[in-house]
Amino acid sequence: MLGASLYIIVCSTRNRIVRRLRRLREPRYLIGAVVGAAYVYFSIFARMRGPGMAGRRGRTTPSLGAALATVQPGASALVGAALLVIAALTWIFPTDSGLIEFSEAETDLLFPAPVTRRQLLIHRLMRSQLPLLFGAVVSSIFVPFNAIAERVRFAGGMFIVLSAIRVYFTGVTLARARLMSESVPARRVAWTPLVAILAAAVTVGAPMWRAVVTESAGNIPAMLTIAGGAVSSGPPAIILWPFIALVRPLFAGSATQFLGRFLAAVVVLAVLVAWVLRSDEAFQEAAVDQAARTARSRAQRQAAPRVRATMWSLALSGRTESVFFWKNGMQTLRAINIRTLVPFIPFVLFSVMAATLRMSASGARGPAAGSCIVALILAAFSTLLGPQTVRSDLRGDLRHLDLLKTWPVKAAAVIRGEMLWPAILLTLCAWFAVVCGTILSTAAFPELTTPWRLSLSAAAMLVAPALIFAQFTVHNAAAVLFPGWVPIGNQRPRGLDMLGQRLILFAGVLLALVVMVGPGAIAGFIVWFVFHRLIDAAALVPAAMVGLAIVCVEVLLATEALGPAYERIDLSDVERGE
Amino acid sequence: MALVVEQFTRTYAGPSGSTFTAVDGLSFQVRSGEIVGLIGPNGAGKTTTLRALAGILRPTSGRVLVDGHDIVADAIAAKRRLAFMPDEPHLFEYLTVGEHLRLVARLYQVEDFEQRAKALIEELELAGKERSLPGELSRGMRQKVVIACGLVRDASTLLFDEPLTGLDPVGIRRMRQTIVARGRSGACVLVSSHLLHLVEEICTRVIIMDHGRKIADGTVAELASRHDLAGAGSNLEQIFMRVTGHGSPVAQE
Numbered sequence: 001m002l003g004a005s006l007y008i009i010v011c012s013t014r015n016r017i018v019r020r021l022r023r024l025r026e027p028r029y030l031i032g033a034v035v036g037a038a039y040v041y042f043s044i045f046a047r048m049r050g051p052g053m054a055g056r057r058g059r060t061t062p063s064l065g066a067a068l069a070t071v072q073p074g075a076s077a078l079v080g081a082a083l084l085v086i087a088a089l090t091w092i093f094p095t096d097s098g099l100i101e102f103s104e105a106e107t108d109l110l111f112p113a114p115v116t117r118r119q120l121l122i123h124r125l126m127r128s129q130l131p132l133l134f135g136a137v138v139s140s141i142f143v144p145f146n147a148i149a150e151r152v153r154f155a156g157g158m159f160i161v162l163s164a165i166r167v168y169f170t171g172v173t174l175a176r177a178r179l180m181s182e183s184v185p186a187r188r189v190a191w192t193p194l195v196a197i198l199a200a201a202v203t204v205g206a207p208m209w210r211a212v213v214t215e216s217a218g219n220i221p222a223m224l225t226i227a228g229g230a231v232s233s234g235p236p237a238i239i240l241w242p243f244i245a246l247v248r249p250l251f252a253g254s255a256t257q258f259l260g261r262f263l264a265a266v267v268v269l270a271v272l273v274a275w276v277l278r279s280d281e282a283f284q285e286a287a288v289d290q291a292a293r294t295a296r297s298r299a300q301r302q303a304a305p306r307v308r309a310t311m312w313s314l315a316l317s318g319r320t321e322s323v324f325f326w327k328n329g330m331q332t333l334r335a336i337n338i339r340t341l342v343p344f345i346p347f348v349l350f351s352v353m354a355a356t357l358r359m360s361a362s363g364a365r366g367p368a369a370g371s372c373i374v375a376l377i378l379a380a381f382s383t384l385l386g387p388q389t390v391r392s393d394l395r396g397d398l399r400h401l402d403l404l405k406t407w408p409v410k411a412a413a414v415i416r417g418e419m420l421w422p423a424i425l426l427t428l429c430a431w432f433a434v435v436c437g438t439i440l441s442t443a444a445f446p447e448l449t450t451p452w453r454l455s456l457s458a459a460a461m462l463v464a465p466a467l468i469f470a471q472f473t474v475h476n477a478a479a480v481l482f483p484g485w486v487p488i489g490n491q492r493p494r495g496l497d498m499l500g501q502r503l504i505l506f507a508g509v510l511l512a513l514v515v516m517v518g519p520g521a522i523a524g525f526i527v528w529f530v531f532h533r534l535i536d537a538a539a540l541v542p543a544a545m546v547g548l549a550i551v552c553v554e555v556l557l558a559t560e561a562l563g564p565a566y567e568r569i570d571l572s573d574v575e576r577g578e
Numbered sequence: 579m580a581l582v583v584e585q586f587t588r589t590y591a592g593p594s595g596s597t598f599t600a601v602d603g604l605s606f607q608v609r610s611g612e613i614v615g616l617i618g619p620n621g622a623g624k625t626t627t628l629r630a631l632a633g634i635l636r637p638t639s640g641r642v643l644v645d646g647h648d649i650v651a652d653a654i655a656a657k658r659r660l661a662f663m664p665d666e667p668h669l670f671e672y673l674t675v676g677e678h679l680r681l682v683a684r685l686y687q688v689e690d691f692e693q694r695a696k697a698l699i700e701e702l703e704l705a706g707k708e709r710s711l712p713g714e715l716s717r718g719m720r721q722k723v724v725i726a727c728g729l730v731r732d733a734s735t736l737l738f739d740e741p742l743t744g745l746d747p748v749g750i751r752r753m754r755q756t757i758v759a760r761g762r763s764g765a766c767v768l769v770s771s772h773l774l775h776l777v778e779e780i781c782t783r784v785i786i787m788d789h790g791r792k793i794a795d796g797t798v799a800e801l802a803s804r805h806d807l808a809g810a811g812s813n814l815e816q817i818f819m820r821v822t823g824h825g826s827p828v829a830q831e
Contacts, residue, residue, distance in 0.1 A: 314677065314681060314684055316683060316691060317684070320685075327670065330672050330673060330677070331672040400668060401634075402664070402668060403669075403670075405632075405634045406632050406634060406657060407657065407685050408654045408655070408685065408686065409654065410654065568636065570636065571629075571634060571635060
């Protein structure tokens with residue numbers, strides 16, 4: 001199996017590289033590759049060779065380990081403790097490593113093959129190493145080292161850490177699935193590591209807590225020094241050794257030091273691998289392949305939408321646009337669940353942080369002021385970034401193009417209809433946020449008078465749909481004119497050429513957006529300039545109305561003009577996943 | 579003439595800038611009430627032809643007329659008369675079976691939709707699945723949904739690409755009956771399939787393609803009586819093997 005596994009890895013990697021190189025013969029990929037390479041060079045390598053780095057090169061840069069040790073004497077113990085905390089939290093908030101999720105080809109070809117489950121797991125383990133190695137090498141580019149040898153050492157250390165994390169997560173996933181198993185041996189194997197990690201956390205956490213509470217620390221660095229010192233010896237140090245051993249190669253100062261530390265880290269990794277393989281065997285006795293089946297069914301559950309009663313039925317007559325409005329609406333209503341909202345959490349956290357900063361800066365510490373800022377940030381996000389993020393329009397439907405093209409409908413109506421639902425949805429979100437912001441604005445912006453607040457609010461509510469529809473028009477125009485450059489559905493095309501294509505497309509979209517919004521903005525400014533002396537802040541409203549009207553006309557004209565291009569879209573131009 | 583294909587050619591761009599001709603100068607006609615089988619080895623250009631007839635792919639040259647309407651120049655009128663049932667069931671993952679039928683009814687302006695949908699759901703054994711999403715259905719059931727979407731309206735031209743793929747024996751039998759019934763009721767039917775016994779059984783005429791070209795066109799009896807096919811045998815499989823250069827299977831045995 002080892003030979004077969006290596007064969008799969010080598011052939012797949014070679015063929016992927018050959019395929020990517022071969023597609024450079026097509027101009028769109030070649031141009032993309034050139035732009036992507038230029039971007040990578042100027043954003044990473046040129047910066048490394050730039051005057052800032054040259055200046056730094058003159059003086060001796062201490063190794064990461066030495067630097068950390070200077071800042072915190074108990075630094076390695078602290079890093080080890082942090083890893084222990086992460087390891088313990090993984091049991092509460094499990095992260096699926098994907099190691100036991102086999103691809104369709106692996107399931108169909110390897111599962112029926114005369115190989116053991118252990119061999120299959122080793123195969124998956126081996127297959128996952130190449131992306132981890134790539135990730136480690138990329139991470140070494142960003143660390144502020146001068147010598148290549150230091151970067152190589154860092155990449156090696158990072159590779160071991162990433163591998164260990166992946167294997168550990170797999171072990172936790174396997175064990176968690178068996179915590180309530182009916183089989184006593186399986187349950188014992190599942191509970192043992194959980195109990196061990198909790199005991200380790202208590203053994204390390206208790207002296208740290210005691211030290212921090214009893215010894216007075218004036219600031220955070222002092223507190224960290226005390227906490228690190230408390231676990232640098234005795235049982236806590238023994239418990240933390242494997243965690244520290246994993247990260248120590250990252251902080252090695254010389255090749256010899258690195259080699260010794262690397263070997264120690266490899267031993268820890270080997271123990272983790274042995275634990276996962278043994279756990280899997282124990283669980284197999286309880287239920288053969290249950291883990292893999294659980295993983296697969298979870299993946300299916302995540303991918304498969306559920307029927308929800310929406311009380312929204314499609315009328316049997318009406319405009320073509322409304323068909324797409326309904327279709328995309330059903331998609332949104334049925335696709336949204338708690339999991340899909342997770343990616344938005346960082347934005348919400350960012351908004352809250354921004355709101356807190358704003359409150360601190362202005363002295364307006366009331367919750368109303370903070371909520372107002374959050375609402376305005378959400379309105380700005382819905383208006384400016386929403387059309388880029390919400391892709392339930394023609395971009396998302398390119399994968400259904402072979403079905404759409406059989407329908408007897410006007411092409412312009414298809415394009416308009418496709419963007420109608422996401423644009424209206426985002427407009428409603430923006431309006432809601434603006435209304436909330438306006439209501440709360442007295443607290444956040446006490447310097448603004450009521451006429452100004454109301455005028456700004458009304459103008460924002462008029463400008464929002466203009467910007468949203470203009471962006472959707474540009475994005476859908478890109479999908480119609482350059483379908484091969486637009487990722488289909490949720491696919492994430494990889495490669496330098498695809499990075500370049502995305503950059504070119506982004507620049508093109510930005511330029512088109514400026515051109516499209518420009519006339520409305522100019523006209524709106526003229527209206528404001530003429531009327532603001534007469535009606536002061538209220539002049540913003542007619543200015544925004546004029547801008548909106550002009551953009552609406554442009555959207556109609558643009559979608560009509562895009563109709564023939566839609567008819568000409570060739571399915572063979574649409575990029576399919578690798 | 580319900581369906582006219584004139585000098586249809588379709589080329590694809592290759593990865594190295596070269597072009598590949600999938601279909602080369604194909605011409606044929608199908609009358610109302612005719613059921614024509616489109617057969618050929620893998621890569622012969624059958625699916626490309628059907629997808630072009632359905633308006634999915636644009637012809638590189640040549641033209642396709644559906645009831646006199648050009649599929650490129652007068653696309654909406656032509657597509658309104660067409661129903662295409664592809665071999666791979668592509669459905670919207672967020673719409674239920676019932677919603678798919680309703681969507682099609684709206685797009686094609688089907689007047690007596692409710693009765694038609696009910697009858698079709700019974701006929702294709704989709705009863706009880708109206709509120710199911712495609713992801714909850716087997717491949718065969720999804721294929722039936724695609725067929726139901728094609729049959730829920732009165733299309734004058736029906737295009738079937740491997741219509742029996744994924745169907746159970748009962749479904750296959752019903753599908754055969756449905757195709758024949760549509761042909762008898764005056765529809766122009768074009769069926770692409772590798773199941774030669776099916777084609778021989780239900781089709782009134784056969785077109786054989788190979789390497790993007792039409793190499794034979796006629797009834798099975800007409801083909802069997804051709805001079806160059808003398809001795810090939812009288813059934814479609816034997817004729818097919820001979821015209822595609824694979825010799826007579828009987829002789830090989």
